[in-house]
Amino acid sequence: MYIKHSFFIGLQHFYKRRQLMPHITKLAIATSIATVLALGACTNDASQSPSEENRFIEYGIATDIRPLDPHTQNIVINWRVGANIYDRLIEQDENLELQPSLATDWKMLDELTWEFSLREDVVFHDGNVFDAEAVKANFERNLAEETASPTAYLFQAVEEVEVIDPATVRFHLNAPFASLPAHLSHHGASIISPEVIAEDNEAVANGEAPGSVVSEKPIGTGPFQFESWTPDEELVLIANDDYWGGAPQVAGVRFTVIPDAATRLANLQSGNSDVIDAVSPSSMAEIEENSDINVIEVESTYVNFLAFNTNEAPFDDVRVRQAFAKAIDKNEIFEGIVNGYGSIANSPLSPFDFGFTEIDGLSFDPDEAKALLAEAGYGEGDLDVTLTVSTEGDQVNIATYIQHALAEIGVNVEIEQIEFATFVEYTGEGKAQMFLLGRSSPTGDGYNGFFTILHSNKQTSNQLRYPYANQDLDQLIDATLAAEDEAERSAYFKEAQQLVAEEVPFHFLYYPSTLTGVSNELEGVNVIPTGVVFLKDAAFTND
Incomplete structure (x- = not known):
């Protein structure tokens, strides 16, 4: 049973004893x-x-x-x-x-x-x-x-x-x-x-x-x-x-920069590294054969998404954004590329965030996607877009799948690959038309998850990268700060998530597990x- 508290008592109690989704850590020995x-x-x-x-x-x-x-x-x-x-x-x-x-x-x-x-x-x-x-x-x-x-x-x-x-x-x-x-x-x-x-x-x-x-x-x-x-x-x-x-x-700790995932893994296997970050899901089968190392798998607050430049055509039209979302089968990415390490995402919030609600995103439906494009004025082969990705991890593989999926609805996609540091700068200047990225929600509270990428007054570094603005959404996000109790805050967060699911300024793909290799x-x-x-x-x- 939920007992409604006043703002003064309820939130004080809430933040001293916050209950969130259980943390799941798996050790893949060998x-x-x-x-x-x-x-x-x-x-x-x-x-x-x-x-x-x-x-x-x-x-x-x-x-x-x-x-x-x-x-x-x-x-x-x-x-x-x-x-x-x-x-x-x-x-x-x-x-x-x-x-x-x-x-x-x-x-x-x-x-x-x-x-x-x-x-x-x-x-x-x-x-x-x-x-x-x-x-x-x-x-x-x-x-x-x-x-x-x-x-x-x-x-x-x-x-x-x-x-x-x-x-x-x-x-x-x-x-x-x-x-x-x-x-x-x-x-x-x-x-x-x-x-x-x-x-x-x-x-x-x-x-x-x-x-x-x-x-x-x-x-x-x-x-x-x-x-x-x-x-x-x-x-x-x-x-x-x-x-x-x-x-x-x-x-002490010596952090050594090893950009290549295969080289990092080889260092762990040889004993030259005791810990490595960003283990690739595609390496898990190989790791399981080695009894000297293991992988710590932790469900994360990170969400990977496809971002649209909503300030410019064609993505200033919600029908185009919805069409792209319906053309992409998230399961193909989640099971086929990241091998099921994590979970499917439909929200800017992670399951660890206060305010997270299970939202039904737009379902995979290529026929409906074609119809939405036609309604927006784009026939077969009329639309050319550029998908910008970094060369890190599985991003290029995911981009290649998206290119194929959008071709199925008559959209021509050119993939632009950029080294990560340059990619961050490029997207931060608002130059990308459509790009793959992700964000972590490091506070465990839904306000940060929304504000950083979806509020009109988001921090300066994201103003051009994520230009989407919606006054109704701003009001919902702001209301979560002054709500009188946890139930009211949760209600505002739920309504905000539903609005984002309809507007599709981002197409949220999956929450990747954090995979850390350890001797x-x-x-x-x-x-x-x-x-x-x-x-x-x-x-x-x-x-």
Whole structure:
């Protein structure tokens, strides 16, 4: 039975005990800058061959990081690495339920005020003490106009951060913002050393770009600390033996950039890597034959989709978008290309997000697709479109299937393949007519899932990439923040999902599982649905 709570009591209770879809983890057993940035204060020599007593995790990653400034960078690989350098006030567990971290407790004093109690035993990697002033400095920097933070939208309702005492801080809001606790678990809410922030602010005042200092001194309070970064080659972290949550059980982590999936897998099989990311579903049969490695499969918050430039013909016509959706058989992609690792998607939200509702998307119906195109004025062979994809993973294979499927309804598709970094820039400039991409919902709350790609006031980086705008949808998304209880919020989210299913600004395809390859010599690698990997408890079994 559902008991309706007031906004004040209900949401406070909800965010202290959030119930989400169970996390499912399966172990498939047998399965230009050329300068190295370094902190002089770090003395461990990570380049030496590790002994069993001083062993580094060798981690193969598909793409390089960007500068490790959580307030100016917002990509998944930075979340994955940064989660081990920085802490946040609130963390997510493997079910995406909110857990205390740098904040030991939090409560809603009224609908415009949240109070957080802070840990008093925490120091930054540079020796500075973590306290309420550090929290204030971090959120003021993230929200400052000159920082141009891509995650400032997460904290848009924060009007002031007030220091009550060294261990207590209050967030004063300009409007009810039910998503705030969930948003404080995002990578963008990572806490940086206030001394580094002061240096970075001074550099900005002197004409430097935001993050110029933080990127050279990514100093947090996390279980690992920055040692060095050689762009496009490797990033080295060393253990923080003074970590408030207990010292890591390994000497450090070396992230090596290995773009080719086959090479990453070969490194894992040979023992040159202990962990690799982005395992291809097509490699699973091969992995199952190797008793020295396994794959951690985690259902993810990521959703892959086909995006349309709704500002220009032909995709400014909803009938064309609907026709394309009806021409594509998602099962062909899900079963035939990604081998069933994940689940079919019909929503911008993942099943882990609060507000997710099972929505019936447009069904596969090529005949109806042809009829919709004819209604929109396009006969057989009249329509030529370009599908832009990155060369990563299965994107080209999926594009090839879509090309074939659309040919069946008389549409000519040219596939444009672009290296990923260039692809991100190209789509961000609004140049693509139609493209394959995806997004993660890292907060576990439906507001972020909608706002980042579907709200008219979405963050600047997505304004041109995802131009679709709908005032009715905006109103539904905004209403989820001020709803009086969870049931009302859920109702708004459901209506918003139904509207998107009808309008088809995106054709949502599937939620891919996160597949992480791990040596059987390593245990304690914690992969959560957002794609973040926590390594504090990782340990070698033969040590």
